[in-house]
Amino acid sequence: MAKYYDIDDIIMEEELFSVVFQVGANGVGLLDPSAETNNIEKGAKVELPFWLAQELHLRQAVSVTVPACFNQKTRKEIQADAPCVDLRNRCPYFYELGCKVAPLIGDRTIGSFLLYAFTGRYKEVLSKAHSAAFAVAPKFLTLLTKEETHLYEAARSSMKAFKKWRVGGPRFEKASILKKRKSAE
């Protein structure tokens, strides 16, 4: 409930999962674009958003397949060179989704995989965030997931604020509305 209004949480649950229906379902043909009737047959493979797949899975109506960002291929890539893997492209909410998927499908390796990936990528974020505070590295930024971007931005903006303070300048800033009025005159 704490995350009920969290926009990131909502967007994250929109992530599509491919599921296989274990039971036939009537009147929900719109979930399956390829369905000819308004029914979904048993064994049909359908893409559903996570929030729906989760509920159906708990009622044992569907079986969830592990999404691509947690499959063996991605794991191999993370093991090879974690910072260079483009996780944003695969799933911008990689870590959050991983935390939700792991208990759902009962895969205990996902937890340690997430930790491993984050540890590997954390160092890269750290070194880029403070040192390259001004020379922005746009290419590097496009690889980061949402959580890593937040981390990077937190470091960068605090460094920027400090540099601004140190350089000095006017101690009192005019409210932007006042500036506007003056220029209009």
Place this chain on the structure above:
Amino acid sequence: MAGQSDPHLSIFSSAEVEFLAEDEMVEIVPNISMDPLNLLCGNFGPFRPQIATEVPMWLAMALKKRGKCTIRPPEWMSVGKLTQVLEAERDSPREFQPLPFHYVEISRLLFDHAREDIPDVYMVRSLIEDIRDVRFHKVESGLETIAARTHAVKLKNLSAMEVNIVRPFFVRALQAFYKHDSPQMIHQPDTSSRRPQVADRGPRRDLRPR
């Protein structure tokens, strides 16, 4: 307001930390005669020409701006002392030298308002910049050691401004590691019998062993 902090980022903005630093005491030599000031935060004065007295930074700045005093730079702000500190900082890559908690802010305030009272102001300024850079580099290399089992970090002798700069990043990083390292994620989730989470999970890591 200009100095207000961004609620999402850190608890204090740089200007707010500077405001806190203005309560530090500094020695001034007044050139006016004035009765003691009896304020809520203490009694300061009496002010007699050429007789040194201790006042808080904010009062010293106010008097200085009106040309009513000269400020005696604190003891640690001398070229000799700072050179010593800088060498010690460079020699010991794993610990911080004791400096005043608000050294970054105090030095900036003095450079802004009382440059003519500091001997060798350029030298002092560049020394303090160097010290800050060396120390910040140490903080960064310390941050690299954060890993899965880190739940608390001890930083001895770190100054207010340095803590303030790394705080947003640091808190987020620790939170992320904490989340991904939680027992429910690593081990098989035990949903049938919800046992209370163990409060202490592994040893705390000292970022800077003494």
